[in-house]
Amino acid sequence: MRFLFLGSTFRALDNLAPAMAVLRAGGHACRSLLYPLPGDASRDRFAGWPEGTHRVLEHAAGTVAEYADHARSPSFLEEIAAEIEDFRPTASVLAVNTLPFARLRVDLRERLPRAPLWVGVQHGLVQRWEEMNRHDTCDAFLAFGPRDLGRLAPWLRARARVAGLPKLDRLAEQPVTDRGFLLYVADARPTAVEAVNRLLTVLEARLERPVLVRDHPARPGLYRPGASLPRDPGLQALVEAGDPIPALAACSAVLTNYSTLGLEALALGKPLVSLPLDDALEAFGGIPGLAASLEPEVVLDALRRAREDGAAVDRFLEDAAGGRAPHHALRMARILESLARAHRRRAGRPAPDRRPAARLPLRLGVESTAYPAEGRLALRGFVAADPPVTRIRLRQGGKPLGEAEVTGRRPDLADAFADYGRIAVGWQLDCPLPRTPGLLEAEFLDGTGPRGTRTLHPRVAVAAVR
Numbered sequence: 291m292r293f294l295f296l297g298s299t300f301r302a303l304d305n306l307a308p309a310m311a312v313l314r315a316g317g318h319a320c321r322s323l324l325y326p327l328p329g330d331a332s333r334d335r336f337a338g339w340p341e342g343t344h345r346v347l348e349h350a351a352g353t354v355a356e357y358a359d360h361a362r363s364p365s366f367l368e369e370i371a372a373e374i375e376d377f378r379p380t381a382s383v384l385a386v387n388t389l390p391f392a393r394l395r396v397d398l399r400e401r402l403p404r405a406p407l408w409v410g411v412q413h414g415l416v417q418r419w420e421e422m423n424r425h426d427t428c429d430a431f432l433a434f435g436p437r438d439l440g441r442l443a444p445w446l447r448a449r450a451r452v453a454g455l456p457k458l459d460r461l462a463e464q465p466v467t468d469r470g471f472l473l474y475v476a477d478a479r480p481t482a483v484e485a486v487n488r489l490l491t492v493l494e495a496r497l498e499r500p501v502l503v504r505d506h507p508a509r510p511g512l513y514r515p516g517a518s519l520p521r522d523p524g525l526q527a528l529v530e531a532g533d534p535i536p537a538l539a540a541c542s543a544v545l546t547n548y549s550t551l552g553l554e555a556l557a558l559g560k561p562l563v564s565l566p567l568d569d570a571l572e573a574f575g576g577i578p579g580l581a582a583s584l585e586p587e588v589v590l591d592a593l594r595r596a597r598e599d600g601a602a603v604d605r606f607l608e609d610a611a612g613g614r615a616p617h618h619a620l621r622m623a624r625i626l627e628s629l630a631r632a633h634r635r636r637a638g639r640p641a642p643d644r645r646p647a648a649r650l651p652l653r654l655g656v657e658s659t660a661y662p663a664e665g666r667l668a669l670r671g672f673v674a675a676d677p678p679v680t681r682i683r684l685r686q687g688g689k690p691l692g693e694a695e696v697t698g699r700r701p702d703l704a705d706a707f708a709d710y711g712r713i714a715v716g717w718q719l720d721c722p723l724p725r726t727p728g729l730l731e732a733e734f735l736d737g738t739g740p741r742g743t744r745t746l747h748p749r750v751a752v753a754a755v756r
Contacts, residue, residue, distance in 0.1 A: 291630045292319045297385035302413045308456040308619035361390035371401040380630040381407040388418040392425045407633035414550045415573035437609040443711035445677040453625050454618030455611050461557050462616040466539045472501045475546040478508040481567045490515035492586045502529045548573035561596035578602045650676035667723045672715040674707040681735040687728045694719040
């Protein structure tokens with residue numbers, strides 16, 4: 291069988307490289323396509339890969355917005371379709387299942403004479419779950435561990451399996467030492483930069499160990515704490531090297547907000563402290579080293595707990611990544627083989643080209659505010675649906691009022707609709723004020739086509755307040 295892997299960063303593809311090796315050893319063909327994010331220079335790391343097993347899809351996009359637009363352009367879709375037709379994969383594996391590939395499966399549907407099996411793979415502890423749940427990205431989804439299955443909308447959860455994280459298998463052969471420095475793994479968000487720099491400066495003075503920073507490739511130089519201790523050029527070079535694993539294996543402890551490198555640090559047996567910024571709770575909720583604030587005493591206490599509670603770390607690794615190495619690559623390879631074989635058996639049978647029928651009841655809420663002086667009606671609400679909808683079309687008395695995208699986050703409703711997974715449920719619409727009171731009719735659409743396609747959910751009528 292043949293497997294085509296698509297990624298937007300080298301790291302996302304490299305996450306799966308051990309599984310590719312297992313597949314090749316079993317007689318299967320594997321090929322990787324990298325559509326690099328703007329400014330990403332990691333393509334040079336393909337140097338160690340087998341000749342002819344990868345290709346970089348070049349583009350001129352300078353911003354993420356241009357990059358995302360190009361991913362839906364006719365020229366790019368024709369290029370991808372040609373690659374797929376040339377390689378003829380049994381399965382196309384999305385190493386990144388969100389931007390820029392969230393709509394790739396749908397966009398290529400009319401361009402491919404034979405549809406491959408589309409398999410999405412979790413690419414980090416934090417990713418755009420709402421985007422995944424909104425778009426019909428894949429036929430099957432592979433999660434790191436059982437923990438994140440709950441973040442999926444029910445229709446996608448039914449397609450998901452736990453497959454582990456193949457790159458963790460490499461850690462079993464990585465020498466682990468303690469060269470006397472702390473490593474801060476930075477992220478790309480400029481959140482509390484000054485406060486973090488102050489914290490790292492204090493930690494260096496209190497622990498009498500240098501704190502070195504591994505930059506995020508998208509935002510180098512963002513974090514620069516004051517240095518009170520001399521720097522070893524050799525250690526600095528180790529931290530700045532392309533492969534982050536040797537630096538993780540050589541440090542005394544790791545600090546981060548939410549980087550997936552923290553997962554590798556835990557698998558290497560390193561104490562990990564997660565600072566309470568950005569998506570830290572989502573990524574590392576449950577580890578003993580989760581700090582409650584940026585106060586030095588609180589962080590030092592979290593570091594103490596991280597050094598002492600190994601049992602909690604083992605539980606976290608099992609829940610978040612399916613356990614320690616080495617077994618992830620074999621598990622994912624066997625799952626891909628099983629999915630591909632099942633797809634080949636079904637290839638001759640007609641299959642409905644739609645999401646599965648709704649299983650959970652549709653939940654709708656509407657708030658309205660009339661502005662008679664302006665002749666305007668402001669509508670705001672939520673819609674939780676299984677499968678999720680992406681657009682809502684509103685009518686009153688049979689006359690159209692407009693359409694609204696269902697894209698807004700409603701954290702206030704997260705607990706109320708936990709069974710629906712992490713979906714965007716909020717919408718809002720400004721429209722002309724109807725002349726007469728009446729019922730508001732809502733029609734629910736998914737994202738297929740320029741005007742949307744009716745979902746399997748029925749229309750519903752709700753009272754419009756005036």
